[in-house]
Amino acid sequence: MNTVRIGSGAGYSGDRIDPAVELAERGDISYLVFECLAERTIAIAQKARLLDPAAGYDPLLEERMRAVLPICADRHIRIISNMGAANPQAAAAKTRDIAKQLGLPGLRIAAVTGDDVLEILQTGLNVIETPEGPLPPADTWLSANAYLGVSPILEALQSNADIILTGRVADPALFLAPLIHEFRWPLDNWNLLGQGTVVGHLLECAGQLTGGYFADPGFKDVPNLDRLGFPIAEVSSDGSAILTKVAGSGGFLNRATCTEQLLYEIQDPSAYYTPDVIADFAQVSFEELGDDRVRVSGGAGHARPSTLKVSIGYRDGYIGEGQISYAGPNALARAELARNILTKRLAGHVLSELRFDFIGLNSIHGAHLSSNAPVPYEVRLRAAGRATSLATASWIPREVEALYTNGPAGGGGASGSTREIVAITSALIPRESISHHVQILES
Amino acid sequence: MLLNQLAHARTGDKGNIVTISLIAYRQNDFGLLEEAVTAERVAAHFSELIEGPVHRYTLPQLGALNFALHRPLSNSVTRSLALDAHGKCLGSALLALEI
Numbered sequence: 001m002n003t004v005r006i007g008s009g010a011g012y013s014g015d016r017i018d019p020a021v022e023l024a025e026r027g028d029i030s031y032l033v034f035e036c037l038a039e040r041t042i043a044i045a046q047k048a049r050l051l052d053p054a055a056g057y058d059p060l061l062e063e064r065m066r067a068v069l070p071i072c073a074d075r076h077i078r079i080i081s082n083m084g085a086a087n088p089q090a091a092a093a094k095t096r097d098i099a100k101q102l103g104l105p106g107l108r109i110a111a112v113t114g115d116d117v118l119e120i121l122q123t124g125l126n127v128i129e130t131p132e133g134p135l136p137p138a139d140t141w142l143s144a145n146a147y148l149g150v151s152p153i154l155e156a157l158q159s160n161a162d163i164i165l166t167g168r169v170a171d172p173a174l175f176l177a178p179l180i181h182e183f184r185w186p187l188d189n190w191n192l193l194g195q196g197t198v199v200g201h202l203l204e205c206a207g208q209l210t211g212g213y214f215a216d217p218g219f220k221d222v223p224n225l226d227r228l229g230f231p232i233a234e235v236s237s238d239g240s241a242i243l244t245k246v247a248g249s250g251g252f253l254n255r256a257t258c259t260e261q262l263l264y265e266i267q268d269p270s271a272y273y274t275p276d277v278i279a280d281f282a283q284v285s286f287e288e289l290g291d292d293r294v295r296v297s298g299g300a301g302h303a304r305p306s307t308l309k310v311s312i313g314y315r316d317g318y319i320g321e322g323q324i325s326y327a328g329p330n331a332l333a334r335a336e337l338a339r340n341i342l343t344k345r346l347a348g349h350v351l352s353e354l355r356f357d358f359i360g361l362n363s364i365h366g367a368h369l370s371s372n373a374p375v376p377y378e379v380r381l382r383a384a385g386r387a388t389s390l391a392t393a394s395w396i397p398r399e400v401e402a403l404y405t406n407g408p409a410g411g412g413g414a415s416g417s418t419r420e421i422v423a424i425t426s427a428l429i430p431r432e433s434i435s436h437h438v439q440i441l442e443s
Numbered sequence: 444m445l446l447n448q449l450a451h452a453r454t455g456d457k458g459n460i461v462t463i464s465l466i467a468y469r470q471n472d473f474g475l476l477e478e479a480v481t482a483e484r485v486a487a488h489f490s491e492l493i494e495g496p497v498h499r500y501t502l503p504q505l506g507a508l509n510f511a512l513h514r515p516l517s518n519s520v521t522r523s524l525a526l527d528a529h530g531k532c533l534g535s536a537l538l539a540l541e542i
Contacts, residue, residue, distance in 0.1 A: 039458075040521050132458055133516060213453065220451060256451065256466065259505045263464035265455030267511040269500050285504050298504075316522060353517065355524050363526045365536045368491040384524040423521040426458065 004182045006175055007232045010034040011206030013041055013058055017067050019207065019230040024071040026246045027232050031178045032072060034064065034081035035171050035204045042168055043313020043422045045086035046143035056087030057094065065098045073104045080153060080174050084165040086143065088113055091165045092441050099443035107443040110156035112166040114436030117310055118144040128307055129428040136314045142422060143313040146429065149275030152436040153177035159440055168311065170274045172200030183237045193277035194301020195239030198284055202243060202261055202296065206230045209243065209261045211251030224250030240297040242289065253292045275308055277301040307428040316423035320385055320393030322400025322416035327378035332358065334408040335381040341407055342383055342399055349395045354385035394418040446542055450476055452534035459519035460511055461530040463537055467506035476508060477501065479542045485510055488540055
């Protein structure tokens, strides 16, 4: 086999589904990967699972599977996804049921588990390092998931799984595993694994490679962004790849979009840590071969780390938030008066942090960077604060709403919310302390 | 002129770290970016929002600089009270730098 074509069907949990269908139908791909787990997603899914043991997987799993399964089954496209979230086994069972309902018998669906280390962490697993400061008290922990690498996905592929559903797995591993499987790359060929990780990293945010998150009218214009197509990598056995997308889909792919995505969420480009390899992006280069065809090469790698990263989701109190708008002459002065009133009214409540923003003036970049901004015609006051109880936090939206009849003239469009904060911190654990499992169901 | 005439940027986030790539539209302008947009200058520009030093990485073959900035821990993605909790809009602030 000379090349393998992999499509990226989602860049986050709520991503658009039509482009994935387009890839399956017209992308001439062998693998369709859905990356759907942000840092906090799994902790939120764990909360859902605590309420219902059959829940805890991606909320769009059913909709996505119904949309792509018939096409993928017909064309023998294998699906790999972390949509299993906090409950890969339930996700696999759900997918099996959907396949049966759609009249697609004989599909093999793998559930990858082993990333959930909450119990062993609570019973005193040796933590090597806590890069984001000391860990919060164990009784606040909701979830703890280690970033697994390619191994369980490889095992599932070798067992002829058609659909592989994981929980927490390093995002690039979802793409790297099929490359290792197809090309029989040795698991200690760090340069090949590094180049494969480059490909995975470029694809993992889907539309962000093909013109999404890119357009800046007059500076960077992107054609037909409304029907943005998702990317395909045509990978060679040396790990170099041609990045492209379905002909006629919206967006575009060039050196500029690829460079932005290569560096997205990367700190030191020469040392991108994954469970499988420390990838080196420092010498990566792009070559434009034609319209929407870019060749990527130059990735390298070093031996994989001896530790695995664990994301710990924990309950961190409550955030209360409220907003109200003022417009027309003297709008900013009325919004400032409203803020001063709120400061006094909220002073009697125990808030560990309280901030005010003037949306339209300085809410995003702060007062310093916005100091030369013109006074806007309309401004939206926002109050947000942190408390240890839901009841205390809810005083913020309550007092913002009360500005209607108890505040300055002409306030409108008040809104507010109170929510529990599920925060994330991380720890490094010894690689040997976890083991994975692959369970296969058949439709 | 403002930096947005010469370069484009994308912002990423991991915990309390914000990464900003800065990429020259024309390879010829990369030298100017390298000279003018130092880690110290970026740290001063964002002084109200970040703490500690800014790290800068250079990728000449891509005409790109990559910056890593640290926000206070109370302002990490999952804990932040900010409207833009991720800090995703910070790259646009970098493009407002006068050079």
